[in-house]
Amino acid sequence: MVSWFRRDKPEPVKPEDSKRRLSIEELAAAFPDNRPAPRDDAQTTEAPPPAPVEPAPAQTPAPAPAPSAPPVEDRAAAVAAAAAASAALRESEAAPAAASGKSGWRERLRGGGFARNLGGLFARNPKLDDDLLDEIETALLTADVGVAATTELVEAMRKRMKAREFADAAALLTALRGELIALLQPVARPLVIDAGARPFVILTVGVNGVGKTTTIGKLAKRFKDEGHMLMLAAGDTFRAAAVAQLQAWGERNDVAVVAQGQDADAASVAFDALQSAKSRGADVLIADTAGRLHTQQGLMAELGKIKRVLGKVDPAAPHEVLMVVDGTTGQNAISQLRQFHAAAGVTGLVVTKLDGTAKGGVVFALAREFGIPIRYAGIGEQPEDLRVFDAEAFVDALLPEALGPANAMGVG
Numbered sequence: 001m002v003s004w005f006r007r008d009k010p011e012p013v014k015p016e017d018s019k020r021r022l023s024i025e026e027l028a029a030a031f032p033d034n035r036p037a038p039r040d041d042a043q044t045t046e047a048p049p050p051a052p053v054e055p056a057p058a059q060t061p062a063p064a065p066a067p068s069a070p071p072v073e074d075r076a077a078a079v080a081a082a083a084a085a086s087a088a089l090r091e092s093e094a095a096p097a098a099a100s101g102k103s104g105w106r107e108r109l110r111g112g113g114f115a116r117n118l119g120g121l122f123a124r125n126p127k128l129d130d131d132l133l134d135e136i137e138t139a140l141l142t143a144d145v146g147v148a149a150t151t152e153l154v155e156a157m158r159k160r161m162k163a164r165e166f167a168d169a170a171a172l173l174t175a176l177r178g179e180l181i182a183l184l185q186p187v188a189r190p191l192v193i194d195a196g197a198r199p200f201v202i203l204t205v206g207v208n209g210v211g212k213t214t215t216i217g218k219l220a221k222r223f224k225d226e227g228h229m230l231m232l233a234a235g236d237t238f239r240a241a242a243v244a245q246l247q248a249w250g251e252r253n254d255v256a257v258v259a260q261g262q263d264a265d266a267a268s269v270a271f272d273a274l275q276s277a278k279s280r281g282a283d284v285l286i287a288d289t290a291g292r293l294h295t296q297q298g299l300m301a302e303l304g305k306i307k308r309v310l311g312k313v314d315p316a317a318p319h320e321v322l323m324v325v326d327g328t329t330g331q332n333a334i335s336q337l338r339q340f341h342a343a344a345g346v347t348g349l350v351v352t353k354l355d356g357t358a359k360g361g362v363v364f365a366l367a368r369e370f371g372i373p374i375r376y377a378g379i380g381e382q383p384e385d386l387r388v389f390d391a392e393a394f395v396d397a398l399l400p401e402a403l404g405p406a407n408a409m410g411v412g
């Protein structure tokens with residue numbers, strides 16, 4: 001599949017070219033059905049992307065990927081995958097906004113470990129005693145809330161229980177909900193597009209496979225719906241299908257995508273895209289970057305380079321460094337954020353894949369450890385499955401106030 005993107009005959013491509021319709025093969029490549037799982041070890045065998053060179057001037061035509069014909073069996077698989085992708089797109093577009101509002105959150109998060117363990121615990125009508133606190137502690141740790149945050153929460157509950165503040169377990173549940181909401185409230189700060197920045201530049205970063213490109217697609221839809229004139233920069237020039245994937249999202253939302261193809265210099269793509277967005281009067285530019293492990297120092301340094309290059313066009317850019325974190329990663333997300341923050345100065349987070357994970361508790365650990373705003377939560381793969389992060393809605397979804405057998409989420 002990688003060979004489709006090798007350049008037999010390089011051709012110049014302009015930003016406008018991104019508006020062309022994608023072929024069925026490109027669509028298939030853009031929506032692969034068996035993505036590798038994200039890796040969090042440093043022993044990757046993948047070759048790193050090429051070291052960045054000085055950015056090309058904005059008007060320099062860049063070589064376009066010129067897909068060569070895939071073998072017949074690959075083509076058949078591609079056609080089948082494309083058909084599935086198109087059907088999925090149609091389905092998602094036709095689907096009612098089932099996941100809107102608090103009920104939508106609850107709907108999506110109910111299968112998760114947090115909801116199941118903690119919710120199930122209270123749904124059993126437990127006795128108010130130390131055993132209950134031990135069980136809460138285990139449930140929080142299992143959901144990856146982390147040792148520090150868990151200890152703080154449980155000790156706060158223990159103190160209040162000893163002070164006879166709670167009449168029963170239901171009262172403790174209410175207090176625990178309050179503590180959880182209080183932990184998240186300071187970081188539930190939505191992204192505000194500064195109208196004075198033309199364009200407002202969002203640089204997305206994160207490790208491999210966390211959902212960066214998908215999140216950009218979801219954001220494109222959101223911003224478009226809000227009436228913004230936006231553009232996308234296909235800065236993930238490493239993964240074979242990433243450019244086509246972003247172009248597919250762009251096409252779907254009628255948003256221009258600036259691309260130079262696979263293996264292009266990511267900083268050059270960002271530079272080009274910002275110049276283009278400026279000259280077209282776009283008010284938002286979202287730049288994708290290749291996934292990279294936080295332990296790969298060379299690749300982490302490349303993020304600093306991309307930022308500096310953007311700063312040459314607009315000293316205030318990027319206005320937001322949005323790190324996408326996979327909510328299923330567990331405590332590893334902490335070290336990821338630490339390294340990305342050091343390399344690129346993260347200003348906001350998107351926590352993805354919170355639907356159905358046993359590890360959704362990492363959101364609390366991130367909030368406690370860094371205090372960096374959590375802008376959005378990804379709760380599914382469809383365009384509408386990106387929510388502005390709301391502390392109360394999130395806690396409400398994981399641990400509803402009224403827990404009885406009827407409300408015990410995912411229990412049994």
Ligand SMILES: Nc1nc2c(ncn2[C@@H]2O[C@H](COP(=O)(O)OP(=O)(O)OP(=O)(O)O)[C@@H](O)[C@H]2O)c(=O)[nH]1
Nearest residue numbers: 208209210211212213214291352353378379380381
């Ligand atoms: N269930 C679920 N899946 C998601 C969510 N966000 C993204 N995904 C899926 O995660 C997979 C990886 O998403 P991508 O957007 O390709 O990830 P990426 O970070 O751009 O990947 P790299 O370019 O390899 O770094 C895809 O199968 C997405 O559909 C989410 O909120 N929930």
